[in-house]
Amino acid sequence: MDVDAEAARKKEKKEKKKRKREAEAALVASTEGGEEAAPEKKKKKRKLEEAVKDEIPAPAEPKKQKKSKSKQAEPSTSSSDAAPASEAEVTAFLAKNHISLDPPITPYLNFKVLPVPSSLSKPLMRFPAPTPIQSCAWPSALAGKDVVGIAETGSGKTLAFGVPALAKLLADPPKKDGVTTLVLAPTRELAMQTHDQLVDMGKQFGIGCVAVYGGAPKEGQIRMLRNMDKKKDGLTTRIIVGTPGRIQDLIDDGACELGAVNYLVLDEADRMLDAGFENAIRKIVGYCKPKEERQTMMFSATWPESIRRLAATFQRNPARVTVGSEDLTANSRVAQNLEVFDDDRDKDRRLLGHLRQILPGKDKPSEVRVLVFALYKPEASRVANTIQRAGFRVCALHGDMKQQQREAALAEFKTGKCNVMVATDVAARGLDIPGVEVVINYTFPLKVEDYVHRIGRTGRGGRSGKAITFFTGNGPYEKGLAGEYAKLLIDGGYDAEATKLSDVFPMTIKKKQHGAYGAFFRDDIQAPTDRKKIVF
Template sequence: MRDGTTTHGSIDDTKSEKKKKRKRDPADADASAEPVPSSSSQKDKKSSKKRKSEPTTGASTSAPAATTSSADAAAYLAEHSITITGAKGGAPIVPVLSFDALPIPKGLRAAFKGFDKPTPVQACTWPPALEGRDVVGIAETGSGKTLAFGIPALARLMTAPAFKSSKSNPAPVSVLIMAPTRELALQTHDTLAALGTSTGISCVAVFGGVEKGAQVRALKGGARIVVGTPGRILDLVRDGACDLSAVEYLVLDEADRMLDKGFENDIRAIIGYARQGADRQTLMFSATWPDAVRRLASTFQRDPVRVTVGSDDLTANSRVEQVVEVFDDDREKECRLMKHLLTLSPKKKRASDAEAERVLVFVLYKKEATRVENTLRRSGYSVGGLHGDMSQSARLDALQSFRDGTTRLLVATDVAARGLDIPDVACVLNYSFPLTIEDYIHRIGRTGRGGRSGKSITFFTGDKHERGLAGELARVLRESGFECEGLKKFPMTIKKKTHSVYGAFFRDDVDMTAAPKKIVFDE
């Protein structure tokens, strides 16, 4: 784990600023933080409820400069197709349309340097989160969800009574953030570590693929924020190296995948170790929120405010141009790839390419990634790889080289499809089509982030599993305003939605949280 490496997404992306001469959007930045735990779950219920009814304020908190009028709020919600449910007492959630209106400590305002205004998901989730409410945020990829859950957590930490720590009495873990992949966990950690440097807030990343020793030592030093993958978090808890009993701020990032891709049992176990009831604030952020997953998550939250930007269903990023090329033979793909790279990623850096952007090539299998990477390297390209057969250190090095522009071409499997924020990805090229249409949408979401535009090029052969996805791909293209005549030669049927855990035969109308009914037989 490289704690010294700090990734701000496009916060430090001065190249893009010079090139495009416009202000950036805070969607590129990733941050989270933690609240300070209360003393006991039973005795503090009243104080916790009181805390949740009051906004986060304090002596060091800058007061809001102005409030949003009801007319401006209604216009904003309509413009961005935002739906908000769960407001208590009929009082509407009023979006924060400027950073100056946020009641947060002055020390946090540096996180917005260079940004123009909050993204829609940030504008609408910050008010309830700052009040201590549970929140569900649903928005497309690249919309700034990490800052949405991070700023309120940091604000609570900085305005609550400070915890004094020492080697004999380290500060407890107050914030726990779970992510589905190692790379996403480290990305979130790096951003939080950077934001916490000036405030003295410590953050530790824990994930598999590396030795536990360094992570255990970091936890013993007193981590206020822990970011990690469920498996490693649970291992450390059971080993006695990580105490979650003081966690009052819990975040599930990429929540749909966390619950729908086999993490459910680990998540339930982990949450069981954290504070329970009104003493814990739980936030979940995701690009989609299907009914089955929502019901499972209902056991973790209390009267959450749900903010939906666009649709509850997974939709493609509207700022990404989608191009699909249909081939009759897989062997055509390599030639076509080389042709695209001549314009997308020149081998030799010319003067006009001083600020050339990055190209992310997605493949389906690990061996395929190695083959394509080697082919490109033999052709003279500076290229990196990212897949599951690589060691964790090699994966981190490849990702960092791609982020900082050392290599502008990266060949990756779907390990890079979720959540990763890499600045200036000009194009996503799907060399081979993914196993699901959801993975396709997440792949192309690596470009067009932070309010920028992007492009995706997808190779489609109609072989094996691809033929069965032609109808769903055509639907996604139509909804985004694009077409592909070549897809029409394939069946346009759309498969029934399935659950990755329960399969194709699960019922969508079953309450998974209902208590079992006791059956009594007459004697």
């Protein structure tokens, strides 16, 4: 055992000596190339080590960056991959659409630049481009500023205030249940239409909207306000769209709480003032948050002194967007035709003649819809019966009908079950019914403003339309409106149609009357904003 171990040690020593000699010989050979060879090898070795060291984490860096980018993209907005419009594009856009802005802003000329979540902007992509009022109202509205929008009917004002309302709710979700957005409208039909659009946009986010208007039971409206169906539909009511009268009723009943409202919209503000709702509006707005803590949007077809005072009361340095003129103007995409009658009895024959030309056949299905306006409820019923006897599919809409009947008539007209609707002026404001190609004014309205809103039911959303107006001059009110109506036609470029009036009727323009104060109302006098103490 000892002999074997001793032999193994000797063998190991010999191998060590041999390796030592080989190493010395290699050292001598390396020194023949000079003393610089060793440092060069060391440098190469260090470079190789550094390269290897750098290469090891190199693939991981892009992964970390990609990961961080994906995290930032979760709340991504559709503006990330689109550049804003150039100065030349903006100038051309404003000039083409006759838009004035105060203060100047850069409009959003396409949906891709909207600074909103992609889930909110995606449904908008079905439209080719934003309308002028949308393009110019969104920059200020999405920045949280107050806006005054003045535009013709059918210009897309609902989305102009609806998209910022939902964006505000998504960016800063309320911590408690309750309404934070209030939209005031002059008529129940406009309230219902606005409600339907906001419901479609908000349901994917769990945001509920309730329509509050008279003529319908309060119970369903109160259930929505109190979120009693939240477990069933998963929606939390954040938005109220309604008329001032019913909203005030629910406030008085203790069923409507507006203390958390921080986004207020006055839609068709000029019509609400004309209808005498000013005091009700001021009272309702008083229940909301003060204007310093609230964003307020006002939309109107005109910009009279009364609307300016209202804006000064409710808003803080609003951005003003004017599409077209601040005065009353008709939709430029609607061709206006005038027919003057000596005898009222000729109107039925002419009406049926127009329907036979416009509609393809009495029983043939058609997407074309014709809206006929009458002045009074009995007249609307009589005209509808006349059209029905002629074999056309017709429905009526007027104030004597119950709310369920009115909703059913609108549904039939929208779906095409009937392609002719006879209505009074309750349908003239805000209704957006697809496929209305022709509006026929069987009887001229009591105000030229109502005429503008009547013919605005066609030519909506960038499409073209046609308006046919019967004018007899019977009664003092039609003769008194002939001058103002002729001026409107001339402003729209229909001088030949205006001549039909000037050849028969006086062209005196009647002084505009206020809805509550009559002809003696002065809208050119600044009303006092503070209370004055009277000392006797």
